Amino acid sequence: MLRRYGRVATLLALLVVQVPLIAVSLVMLVLSVALGMVFLFPPQVRMVRRVAELNRRLIRSWTGLAIEAPYLPKPPPPVPQADGFYRHDRTLYKTPRIPAWNDRWKWLITDPATWRDDCWLLLDPLMKLTLAPVFLLLPAQGLRLYALWSDLLLGATANSRLANQVTHLRRTRNLATDSQAAEMRRIERDLHDGTQARLVAIGMTLGAVEQLVDQDPSAAKALLAKAREASSETLTELRRVIRGIHPPVLAERGLGDAVRALGMDSPLKVSVDVDLPNRPDAPVEAAAYFAVSELLSNAARHGEARTAAVDISSREADLRITVTDDGMGGADPTKGSGLAGIERRLAAFDGVLALNSPPGGPTTVTMHLPKVLPQHWASDLPKLPRHKMVIVGLLWATAWCPTFPQGFVAAIFKLIDFDEKTWFLALHLPEPWQWPTITAMIALGLTMHIMAIRIPAVHNRERWMIEATPTKPWCP
Amino acid sequence: MNVLIAEDLYLLRDGLVHLLQAHGFTVVGAVDSGPELLKGLLELRPDVSIVDVRLPPTFTDEGLQAALAARKSVPGLPILVLSQHVEQLYARELLADGSGGIGYLLKDRVFNAEQFVDAVRRVAEGGTAMDPEVIAKLLASNARREPLAALTPREREVLEAMAEGRSNAAISQRLYLSESAVAKHTANIFAKLGLAPSDDDNRRVLAVLAYLQSRA
Numbered sequence: 003m004l005r006r007y008g009r010v011a012t013l014l015a016l017l018v019v020q021v022p023l024i025a026v027s028l029v030m031l032v033l034s035v036a037l038g039m040v041f042l043f044p045p046q047v048r049m050v051r052r053v054a055e056l057n058r059r060l061i062r063s064w065t066g067l068a069i070e071a072p073y074l075p076k077p078p079p080p081v082p083q084a085d086g087f088y089r090h091d092r093t094l095y096k097t098p099r100i101p102a103w104n105d106r107w108k109w110l111i112t113d114p115a116t117w118r119d120d121c122w123l124l125l126d127p128l129m130k131l132t133l134a135p136v137f138l139l140l141p142a143q144g145l146r147l148y149a150l151w152s153d154l155l156l157g158a159t160a161n162s163r164l165a166n167q168v169t170h171l172r173r174t175r176n177l178a179t180d181s182q183a184a185e186m187r188r189i190e191r192d193l194h195d196g197t198q199a200r201l202v203a204i205g206m207t208l209g210a211v212e213q214l215v216d217q218d219p220s221a222a223k224a225l226l227a228k229a230r231e232a233s234s235e236t237l238t239e240l241r242r243v244i245r246g247i248h249p250p251v252l253a254e255r256g257l258g259d260a261v262r263a264l265g266m267d268s269p270l271k272v273s274v275d276v277d278l279p280n281r282p283d284a285p286v287e288a289a290a291y292f293a294v295s296e297l298l299s300n301a302a303r304h305g306e307a308r309t310a311a312v313d314i315s316s317r318e319a320d321l322r323i324t325v326t327d328d329g330m331g332g333a334d335p336t337k338g339s340g341l342a343g344i345e346r347r348l349a350a351f352d353g354v355l356a357l358n359s360p361p362g363g364p365t366t367v368t369m370h371l372p373k374v375l376p377q378h379w380a381s382d383l384p385k386l387p388r389h390k391m392v393i394v395g396l397l398w399a400t401a402w403c404p405t406f407p408q409g410f411v412a413a414i415f416k417l418i419d420f421d422e423k424t425w426f427l428a429l430h431l432p433e434p435w436q437w438p439t440i441t442a443m444i445a446l447g448l449t450m451h452i453m454a455i456r457i458p459a460v461h462n463r464e465r466w467m468i469e470a471t472p473t474k475p476w477c478p
Numbered sequence: 479m480n481v482l483i484a485e486d487l488y489l490l491r492d493g494l495v496h497l498l499q500a501h502g503f504t505v506v507g508a509v510d511s512g513p514e515l516l517k518g519l520l521e522l523r524p525d526v527s528i529v530d531v532r533l534p535p536t537f538t539d540e541g542l543q544a545a546l547a548a549r550k551s552v553p554g555l556p557i558l559v560l561s562q563h564v565e566q567l568y569a570r571e572l573l574a575d576g577s578g579g580i581g582y583l584l585k586d587r588v589f590n591a592e593q594f595v596d597a598v599r600r601v602a603e604g605g606t607a608m609d610p611e612v613i614a615k616l617l618a619s620n621a622r623r624e625p626l627a628a629l630t631p632r633e634r635e636v637l638e639a640m641a642e643g644r645s646n647a648a649i650s651q652r653l654y655l656s657e658s659a660v661a662k663h664t665a666n667i668f669a670k671l672g673l674a675p676s677d678d679d680n681r682r683v684l685a686v687l688a689y690l691q692s693r694a
Contacts, residue, residue, distance in 0.1 A: 234586045241563050250563045254532065254539040259567060266566040267615055 006141035009064050013148065014137075016057075017127055023053060024123055031120075040107060047110045050119045054156050065149045070158035072115040075169040077105040115162060122155035178350035181343075185247075192243045200236040204229050248288060257287045261294050261312055268298050270327065271309045278316050278375070286351060286374045290314070290323055293344045293355075297325040297367055300340050305329025305365060321371040331363035344369075386461055397454035405447025413440050479602060482524040483508040484515040484541055485560070486533050494528060494588070501595045512540030519548035519555065526602035530585075531561040531568070542568060554579045558601045561585065566619070569612045573687055578680050581607035581643070597643075605680045606643035606687070613641045616690045625670050633670075636663040641686050645679045 030046040033039045051073070058069040080088045080101040087094040090101040110116055129151055136144040207229040214222040244250065252260035258276035265272030281287070294312055301307040307329030314323050335341040335357055345355050353371040386394070412426040416436060423429040428439040481503045485491040488510075495505050507518045511534045519527060533540040545557045558581035559572060572580050581601040587609065588594050597607035617638065620626045629637065632653075639649045646664065650657045664682070668675045671689055676682045 230589050234589060237584075237586050245563070250532075251565050251567065255567075263565050263567040266570075266619060269619060 003141070006145065009060075009145060010137045010141050012060070013145075014130060014134075017130060020053065020123065020127055023049060024127075027120065027123065044106060044110055047116055047119075050116075050123055054119050054122065057152055058156055061149045061152055065145055067149045067153060069149075069153050069156050070163070072118070072156070072158040072162040074109065074113045074115065074162060074165050077109045080105065114159070118155050122152070125155075174349045174352065177346050181346045181350075189243065189247055192246070196239045197236055197243065200232060200239060204232045204236070207232065249291065252287060252291050256281045257290055257314065260287075260291050261314065264291075264295055264298060265310075265312065268310070269302050270298065270307055272298065272312060273309070274312045274314075276314045278314060278321075280376055282321060282375050286321065286371065289347045289351060289353070290321065290369070290371070293347060293369055294323065294325060296340050296344055298327075300333070301325075301327035301329050301365065305331070305333070305363070307363075307365075316375050319373045319375045321374050323369040323371075324366065325369075326364055326366045328364050330361075331359045331365050332361040333357060333359035333365050341367075386458055390457055390461065394454050394457050397450045401447055401450035401454060403447070404443040405451065409440060409444035409447050412443070416440065479503050479526065479599075480506045480522070480524045481598070482506055482515075482518050482522055482527040484510070484518070484527065484533060484544075485530045486510045487530075490530075490585070490588075497588070497591055498528075498595070498598070501591075503598075511535060512544050515541060516544040516547055519544065519557075520551065523552065523555070526556040526558060526598055528558050528560060528598065531559060539568075542571070546571060549575060549577075549580075553577050554604065556601045556604065557581070558583065558598055558607060560588070564609050564612045564615075566612060566615050569608065569616075570691055573606075573684075573691065576684055576688060578606055578684055579604045582612060583607060583609045584611060596648075600643055605645075606683050608642050608687070610638070610642055613638050616641070616687075620690060625672075628670055629667065633663050633667050636660060637667050637686065640664065640667075640683060641690065643683050 027046050027050060030042040034041075034043040034046070055071070058071065062068050080090070080098045082088055082098070083094075087096065088098050088101045089095075090104050095101055129148070133144055133148055133151075136147060138144075207225055211222045211225045211229070214225065249260060249263075251263045255263075258274075258278060261276065262274045265274045282290070298310060298312075301310050305327055307327035310325065310327040312323070312325050314321070316322070333341070335345075341355065341357065348355060348369060348371065351371045351374050353369060353374075356368045356370070357365075358367075359365040385391070407425075408427055412428045414420075415422070415426060415429065428436045428443065431439055479502070481498050483491060483494050483498075483505060485494060485508070491508050491510065495508055498505055506522050506524055509515050509518050513535075515527075515529060515533065518524075527545075529541045529545050531539055531541045533544075542559060545559055549555050549557065553575065554577040556579035557572075559568070560583055561568070562585055564582065564584055569582050572582055579601055581597055583594075583597060587597070600607050617626070617634070635653055636649060639652055644652070646657055646660045649655070650660045653660070655663075665675060667686075668682075671686075673685050673689060676685065
C-alpha cells in the first residue's frame with residue numbers, strides 16, 4: 003500500500019519537471035515555427051521524448067503494461083554520390099552534416115508520434131489532477147487508469163509498428179542477400195581454383211597421351227594412370243565443395259540424420275536428440291545444419307571439449323536447437339566471425355542465438371527460429387468456441403425450414419394457385435401479406451445458411467492471419 | 479556369378495555392365511529405380527548386387543533403403559552399395575545386422591577395375607568391402623581414445639586395411655609384409671582391443687567394425 007502511494011507521489015512529483023517543460027517547449031516551438039529558428043526543434047523533441055520514455059518505463063515496472071515506443075525508425079545516414087558529394091533535394095554538400103541534419107529534422111517533424119508526445123505532455127498534468135481523487139482513495143486502480151491513459155497517447159500505432167517491421171525486414175533481407183552473395187563467391191572461388199584447374203590439368207595430360215600413344219605406349223600408359231589419379235582427386239575436391247553447398251546427407255535424410263552424421267564425423271563424442279514431427283523447409287534445414295556444424299567444429303577447435311550434446315526440438319511452429327559442450331567456455335561472439343556468421347544466417351528467418359559460455363565452461367548455445375516449421379492447418383487450428391459451434395449447428399438444423407417449405411415451396415404453391423394450404427404459414431395470412439411473408443422467409447433462410455458458412459470461415463481466417471504475421475499490427 | 483545392377487545414370491550403368499561381363503560375371507538385371515531394385519533383389523536373388531544410393535523416383539536414399547529392406551527379408555543377401563559420398567551413418571546402418579556380405583564404396587573406386595572386381599567378389603562370398611574413406615572417418619572419430627591410441631603406426635595400417643575387409647594375404651601384399659608378420663600384427667591388435675581372436679577372415683572384420691562403431 004505504502005509503495006503504491008510512493009508511486010503516486012512520484013507521478014505527482016514529476017509534475018515539477020513537466021510543467022516547466024511545457025513552458026519551455028511552447029517557447030521553443032513558437033520560436034522554431036514563427037521565427038524560423040528550426041535548430042530549436044530537435045532539442046525540444048529530444049527533451050519530450052526523454053520524459054515520455056521515462057513515463058513508459060515507470061508504467062512498465064509498476065503495472066506491467068508494456069507501452070511500445072511509437073517512433074518511426076531513424077533515417078539512414080546520407081550516402082555520398084559517386085563524385086563524393088552529398089545530395090539533398092537539388093543542393094550538393096561537401097560534408098554529410100547538413101543533409102543528415104535535414105533528414106533528421108524531417109524525420110522528427112513528420113513523425114505523428116512527435117505531436118502525440120506533445121499532446122500527452124500538455125494534457126498529462128490535467129489528467130493527473132483529474133485522477134488525484136482516485137489516486138488517493140484507490141491507488142492501484144488509479145495507477146492502472148493512468149497507465150491506460152498513457153498508452154493511449156504514448157503507445158505504438160499500427161502505422162509505426164508496420165514502419166518498424168518494414169525496416170526490420172529490409173535489414174534482414176539485406177543480410178540474407180549479402181550472405182548468399184558471399185556464399186556464391188566462395189563456391190565460385192572453390193570451383194575456379196580447385197575443380198576447374200584440375201580438369202584443365204587432366205585435359206592437358208590426355209592431350210599428351212594422344213601424341214605419345216603411337217611412339218611410346220608405355221609412357222602414354224603412365225600418363226593415363228596419372229590422369230585417372232587426377233580425376234579421382236578432382237572428385238574428392240568436388241565432394242568437399244558440394245558438402246559446403248548442401249551436404250548430400252541433408253538432402254537425402256533431412257536435418258535429424260544429417261546432424262547425426264555430423265556428430266559421427268566430429269572428433270567429439272556427440273549425442274544427438276532430434277524431435278521433429280515433420281521436415282522443415284530446405285532453407286531452414288540448411289541454416290540449422292550449418293549452424294550446428296559450425297558450433298561443433300568451434301567446440302572441437304577452441305573449447306577443448308570432449309563431449310557435446312545437440313538437441314533439436316519443436317514447439318508448434320518454432321524450431322529450437324541447443325548445442326552444449328563441456329569445453330573451456332569463455333566463447334566471445336565479438337572475436338572471430340563464426341558466431342556472427344551463424345547469426346547472419348539465422349537472421350533471415352528472424353532467428354536468434356543465445357550464447358552462455360562462462361569461463362571454465364560449459365558452453366551452451368541456444369538457437370530459436372520462430373514460425374519456420376510446416377504445420378498441418380487442419381489439426382492445428384483451434385476449434386470453434388463452444389457457443390459458436392452450437393449456433394452453427396442450430397443454423398444448419400433449422401435454416402432449411404424458412405428457405406424451402408415456408409419460402410420456395412409456398413411461392414410455387416401460390417404461383418400455381420394450389421388450393422391446399424397445409425402448414426405453409428404465408429398461405430394462411432390475408433392476401434396482401436402473403437408475398438411479403440414468402441420473400442421474408444426466403445431471405446431469412448438464405449441469411450441463416452450464409453451465417454452457418456461464414457462463422458467458421460471467419461474464425462479460420464482470423465487464426466490464419468495471426469499465424470501468418472510475425473507481429474500483429476492490428477491487435478495491440 | 480549373377481549380378482544385379484541398380485544405377486540411374488545410363489553411362490555408368492552401361493560401363494558397369496561391360497566391366498563386370500568382361501570379368502566373367504553374368505548380369506541378370508540392370509534397373510534404374512528404387513521400386514524396381516527391391517523387386518529385382520527379392521525375385522532374382524542375385525549372387526551379388528551393385529546398388530547406387532541415390533535413385534529415382536525421389537532421388538534421396540532410395541537405393542540404400544531398398545538394400546536394407548531386402549536384407550531384412552533375406553538376411554545376408556550380398557549387396558555392394560556405391561555412392562558419390564560416404565557417410566559413417568550409412569555404413570553403420572548397412573553393418574547393423576552384423577551378417578556380412580556387404581560393401582560400401584565411393585563411385586570413384588570403379589576407376590580401378592581390378593580392385594573393384596575384387597571387392598565385388600569379396601562381397602559375393604559373404605565378406606565386406608568398406609571404402610578407405612569410411613574407415614578413415616571411423617578411426618578419426620576414435621583416434622583420441624584409448625586403447626586405439628596404444629596401437630603402433632604399423633598396427634594402425636593393418637587395422638585400416640582389415641577394416642576395409644581385406645584378408646591377411648591381401649594385407650601382406652598391400653603393406654609389403656610377410657603373411658606371418660600380418661598375422662602377428664592382427665593378433666596384437668585383437669589383444670589390445672580386447673577382442674576374441676578368430677581364424678575366419680570375415681568374422682574378424684565384422685568384429686573390428688563392430689568394435690569401431692561401438693566406440694564412437
